[in-house]
Structure formats: C-alpha cells, structure tokens
Amino acid sequence: MVNRLLLVCRVLLAMARKRFWEPLLIIVAIVIATAGLSSVTLINQGASEGELASSQPGWFAGGSVTTQSTDTPITRADYIALRTAGFTYLVAITETEAQVSCPANELHSLPITITGVDITAALSNAGAFGGMSGMLNRQTANKPIANPTDATLASNPNASTQRTTVRAAVSEQTARYLNCNSPLTGFGNLLFSTQQVVTGLPDERLVLPIDAFYTEGRTPENFPLTALIVARALSNKEQAQLLQALPDHLELTIPPTFTSKGTLADSFQLNLWAMGALMAVVSIFIILNALMLMYRARLPAFIRLRQAGVGSRMLLSALFTELTFYCLIASPVGVFAGAALTLSLTPVLQATFSGLFESAFVAPSPVLTQLIAGAFVVSLAALAIFFIAPAKQLAGALSRNRVQTATLPPLKRLLCSFVLLLLIALTLVFASSTATALLSVAAVLLCASALLILWLAPLLGVVRRLVPPTRPLASYVVASAQMLSGKSRFAVCAFFIALSANIGMNVMTDSFRQATLDWLEQRLTAPAYLYSMQPINETSLPDSLRLLPVYQGVTSVSDAGMSDAAGLSDVAAMKNSKVTLRTYPSPSPNQINLPLEQETPSTPADFYAGEAVYVNQQLAFRLGVRTGDRLETGPIFTLGLEQQLLGGKHVFRVAGIYPDYGNPEMQIIVSKTLIGMPEARRNVAAIYPALATSSSLAAQELSSLQETLPDDANLISSASLIAVSMETFDRTFVVTDALNVATLLVAGLAFAVSVTLLTMDLKPQLAMLRTLGISQRSIKTALIAQYMLLCAATAAIAVPFGILLAWIFIEYVNRFAFYWVYPLSLNWIVLLKSVAVSLAVVLVVLLLPLGRLNSKIDLRQEERL
Secondary structure, three states: OHHHHHHHHHHHHHHHHHOOHHHHHHHHHHHHHHHHHHHHHHHHHHHHHHHHHHOOOOOOOOOEEEEOOOOOOEOHHHHHHHHHOOOOOEEEEEEEEEEEEEOOEEEEEEEEEEEEEOHHHHHOOHHHHOOOHHHHOOOOOOOOOOOOOOOOOOOOOOOOOOOOEEOOEEOHHHHHHHOOOOOEEEEOOEEEOOOEEOOOOOOOEEEEEHHHHOOOOOOOOOOOEOEEEEOOOOOHHHHHHHHHHOOOOEEEEOOOOOEOOOOHHHHHHHHHHHHHHHHHHHHHHHHHHHHHHHHHHHHHHHHHHHHOOOOHHHHHHHHHHHHHHHHHHHHHHHHHHHHHHHHHHHHHHHHHHHHHHOOOOOOOOOOHHHHHHHHHHHHHHHHHHHOHHHHHHHHHHHHOOOOOOOOOOHHHHHHHHHHHHHHHHHHHHOOOOHHHHHHHHHHHHHHHHHHHHHHHHHHHHHHHHHOOOOOHHHHHHHHHHHHHHHHOHHHHHHHHHHHHHHHHHHHHHHHHHHHHHHHHHHHOOOOEEEEOOOOOOHHHOOOOEEEEEEEEEEEEEOOOOOOOOOOOOOOHHHOOEEEEEEEOOOOOOOOOOOOOOEEOOOOHHHHHOOOEEEEEHHHHHHHOOOOOOEEEEOOEEOOOOOOEEEOOOEEEEEEEEEOOOOOOOEEEEEOHHHHOOHHHEEEEEEEEEOOOOOOOOOHHHHHHHHHHOOOOOEEEEHHHHHHHHHHHHHHHOHHHHHHHHHHHHHHHHHHHHHHHHHHHHOHHHHHHHHHOOOOHHHHHHHHHHHHHHHHHHHHHHHHHHHHHHHHHHHHHHHHHHHOOOOOOOOOHHHHHHHHHHHHHHHHHHHHHHHHOOOOOOOHHHOOOO
C-alpha cells in the first residue's frame, strides 16, 4: 500500500512539474499566510517586551525622603545614619541646573538638570535603577558616599578632580532632546561621554555618579542632598519604621500606587491578530481556488488512475501528502520573510510606539525553529480543514456526473437572511470587550458573505430582465455573470471581504481625519504655542503679548461617585488608576473653548473656582463616569512623582466630557488655581495678544518674537501646528492604504484563479460563439464585462456592509481597545474612490488570464468525463 501511495505521489509531482504555476500559487499563498502570522507574532512579542520595559517603576514611584525646610537640608550624616540603621533601600541624589552644549554646535547651549546619584546604592536596588550598571564603566572606580568606613570622599573637593570623563544616563526623551553623538560640555571640567539611555529615568535630567558630581569645589555643604529616594514599594510596617527613624527635619512622601492600564499590549495585539487573521483568510481563499483549478486540470489523469485500480481514499491521501510537502517548503520561507519584514520595520515601530503610544518597542529575537514548527502546524491544520471542500467535489466528479443544486425558494432565502441579520445584531448587542468586538467584525464579514451568496444571483437576475432582447451580447454577458456567481463563490467572497474591509478602513480613516481636524481647530485656540526645555518667563515677552503656561500633575482616582452605567466590568479594577491633571490656557475667565461632547449647565466660574472639572473620553469610558458625577482623587504630585503638590483627597464635579484623540492616558482638565505651582509648570505655553479685542498675531510679530527667544525655544503658530499634525496623520495611515491595496491584490489573484478555472468549463460555449461569427476580441471583451459586472454587483452589496464595519470599528473596537470614539463621517467621494480602486485592481489582475485565452478550440479534442 505504501508503494502504491508513493507511486501515486510521484505521478502527482510529475503533473505538478508540467503545470508548475498551480502548485506555485498554493506555495505563495501559504508563504503569505505564514509570513503575516509570523510578523504578527514577532510584533506582538516586541510590543509586550516593550510595555514590560516601559512599565518599570520610576525613580520616585516608591516615595522619597525630603527636607521640611530649605534651612535644614539633608546632610551626609543623615544619609549614613539611615543606611547604617538598615534602610538600605534609600538612595541619595543631588541636583543642580546647568547649561550643556554639544561640540558640534557650541553656540547652542541646552538647559538641563544635572543629577548626581549614589550609584553603588542604586545598583543594590535593581527595581528602580536596574538599567544604570553601565555607568560604572569609567576610568576610575565608584565609591559610595554612604559607606561609614569611607565617608571622606564627598568632603574632599579634590578627591576626584582627575575624573574628566563621565558616562551619563538619560531618558529616551532627553536623549532625543540633546540630539548629540559627541561628549557634552558645560559642567565645569567634566566631559559627559556617550549618553546611556535608561528606561524609567525622569525626563530633562542628565544623571551621573554622585562622586563625580561632588568635584571641582562642589560639596554636600554647598550642594546639599536633594532627596533620598525610596527604591522600592514599602509595606505599612516598613513605612512606620522609616517614619520613626527619620530626624525631625525630614519627612517621608509616599505617592499613590497606580494600577497598570494594561490596554496597550492587549488592544494592539488583538488588532494585529485580527489583521493577520484577515490576511490568512484571504490566503485560504486563494488556496481553495488554486486547489479547484489544479484538480480540475488533473481530472482526466485522476479518472485514468481510478481505472487503473487506485482507490478514492488512496488518491485523496496522496493529494493531502502533496499539500503537506508544499507546507514543508512554504512554511520556512514564510517565517523567514515575516522575520525579515519585522526586523526591517523595527525602527518605524519603535518611533511609532514612542510617539503615539508613549511606550517602547523591543526588537524581537525570533526563535526560528519554534516559529517554523508553529507555522507548519497551523498551515497544515488549516489546509486539512479546507481540503474537505475540494476533496468532496473531486470525489463526486470521480464517481458520478455533477448534479445541479436546486435554487433556494424566495421564502427560505428571506428566512435565512433574517437569521443572518439577527446573528449580526446579537453579536453587536453582546459585544463588551475588544475580543468580542473583533468577533462581531468576523461575524459581520461571514454573515455578509453568506448574504452575498444568497442574493447575488437574484440581483443579477433583475439586471438580466432589464436588458432589452435586441442586445444579445449584453444578454449573454449578464446571463453568464449570473451563472458564474454560483460557480465562483470562493473568489466572490474573497473579493467581497477584501472590499468590505477596504471600505470600512477608508471610511473609518476619513472619519478620524475629519474628527481630528475639527478637534484641533477647536482645541488650539491660541494664535501660537511656545515649546522650550526650560519655562520661559513672561517678562521676556513684549508688552503686546500674553503668555499662558500649561501646568500638569498626576493623581489617582477612586471609585467614589462613579456609576457602571456604561456596562463596564473593569470599573473595580480601575481603582487607584493613574490620571493626569492638566490646565487649559484660556485668556478669558468667562468661557471654556473645549470641544465638549457632553456637558452640564455649569458656569465657567465653577471651573475656575476648582469645583468643576472636565474629563476626557478615556476616563469616562474606563470608569463609567457621566456628566454631573462626583469624582474623587487622591493627593496630587508632579508628573515624575518627585514632589507632592497637594495632599489629601479632592472631590470634583464632572462638568463635561471632551474628546482626546490618540491620548493613551486618562486626563482631567482643572483650573490653574489648583495646580498652578512652579513645580507643575510644563515646557509649553500658549501665546495670546495682550488685548482681548485681538485674536490673531501677525507672521512678522511671531518671527521677531522667535529671534528674542532662547535657542531651545520653538514658537509655532496654530495653523502650522495643525498642518504638521495633519501631515503626520496622513503619513501614519500610508501603511494602512498599502495594506488595503495588498489585500485587494490578493483577492484579485483569487478571482484570476477562478477565471482560469471557469474558462476551462466555458470552452464549448466560446467555440460555439466563434462559429456564430463573433470575433475573438469581442469574446474577450464579453468575458471581461461579465466578470466586471459580477464585481460591480458584489461592490454594490459590499458598500453598506463596509459602512457598517466602519461604524463597528469606531463605536466598538476603538471604544473597547483605546477608550475613545469619534463621529462617523460619510464622504461619497471616499466610497466611490474605494469601489473604483477595487474594480481597477481586479480588472488589471483579470487581464492576465483573459489575455492568454484562446477561443479557437477544436471540439474534437474535448473529452467527455
């Protein structure tokens, strides 16, 4: 039996060599599917590792010991005493401001905070300082200043004057701000070598060992310690012990412990898996069509094998063995292609994650053997499942003549349609998470494909009845298209799914673009905005201008006053969630120009008095907050948790909910009277005319203002800021457009395979048309017309379902994945462009098989099967 199976397999491989492009098409489809799934797997791996790295606690997450008054600073003796008493999780830091410059541009000095850290103590607490081990690679060894047996290091100003080169550590944002590949100068005789990027460091700081800081006349007496960082989370008992051991002039500040958002990795991975699944589904349609074509071309040989005594089961086993061989070839190629694509896209993904998600993306290290084995198992299992349909048709062709299936009665068709629509509605009603929302998308595509199969032929039947009898060629085109709608179901469904997804993505992207543009025009009310590393003093501006700085803080939100009206199941899990507080720079105290979606009839006076606040959609959706609810927050800290701005709990009334597109964080807009401290001031400010009657600034006035600002300051007009934002938006979605075209090309390829298969059955009809005097060019034109009519009818059904998909993407997937939504905007130009591009892609792909068609057929060569 094995020998017979091997013999049949050799016959199949010989036929494959003769018509090599048919198995090659299957191999290419498997490569596409495995490459897509491998890329998704590796990108998800990099996203998960990046989020794990980004979620490491910051320096001040565990708390800090600070002085109660600047008159009694933290001394070296205090630090040594606490470390000797067993509080080894304390790490001393000291800070000062400096102007550093890059040798490549010495005239361009950059203000920055120089922070000295007790490196040896920090490295013994890897939780907050785990990435700073490279700072010990210096010319001379580090020594801890808190070593009781060697406490003279910091008191000797000349102890480390020979240390002229120091390796400093910075955060990723600070490294981009410095933008210097050469050693930095500007802090005495110290030369900062290549900066080491460390995750978790506070921004706007250049970190160096504290013994290098205390050189050149700097001592703990004239530059006292700023704080003692608590390098890990403390239990209540440990907090009490530390409080008891602290001297009277020191105090302990413990910031809130924020719960992890956990939405980036889950949402991003789910959406990537959905894209990979869509690519795999379309590839499966190609494989099905290729199998149908290959088996139809081999049917005479299969009949002869059956006549030679080869059993049907043996023949099907040989065919599946052939597919297994193709999987063995295609799976490694697809995995290598997916890994190469992911590695080439790693810089783009890192920039996207850093700028859009405020997270890191770690370049994945693929385990090729594991990926190849997984890809082979998945592709072989999928082929085993989808091999049933062509194998069943082949077995029927080998045993008896094909029996035409009866047409479904109209009443049953309506009943089936009602059931499918009801199923779509039920999936939407019960969608309560990102996973169930994506399942509803899959249900819409599958149910819509079934509706397409049910109603495509009747729709073409209506068109056929509208064609006048005086147009025989047109009647033939429509009648043939109606007949082909039943024979090319797989190709039609592949095109329908690709077109529906294309329309949905285009409508969603266009709606997002329009909503973003409207949001920016309403949000950016100031004529210009000033960005700088260090805050700009208002006194440095002309009297004709008014500077309104932005203040930010961070706090935690409890569940007081919240309702689960939105049906959220994670409200309890969102306790102590991190929330950013931000002020809104408005020149008029009598109005708020925020673009609000929901608001209460409260006056601006309530907001400026600190009684009412405005929350973004992210907070409202995550915590189930509505307008009029009471929102309770904990103590308010600076963004890096270095300093407490306000203690105790605060209760606010939610006056309105505003859209905040693209922001991954929950945010509350509060009055300046609440957090308007210098410590909370950010490096952005709005520029308004001093006179309330004027609302714009001349370009010349902005240009002259830019000349008076420091080198690190950047003045941008609102119009320029909106233009740059929209250009960035368009560049971001170029990849989406490319994916849409690639999906349509794959669907068009499935159509081309179907055309090749069907023209084999149409040879007698085409020969009959030639005998009636119809030219070969007219026949090819008729064939193109009937397939394009089939595609046009499919597009007519795909448009409403594409709009439905766009609505689901916005109101369900986006809402559960990212916790913000935007209005659906229907632009008929976008819809027509999507359909036209889709039909053009299919037309280009169809020209290849139809152009090679030869209708000069000798009927005597036809075999009756």
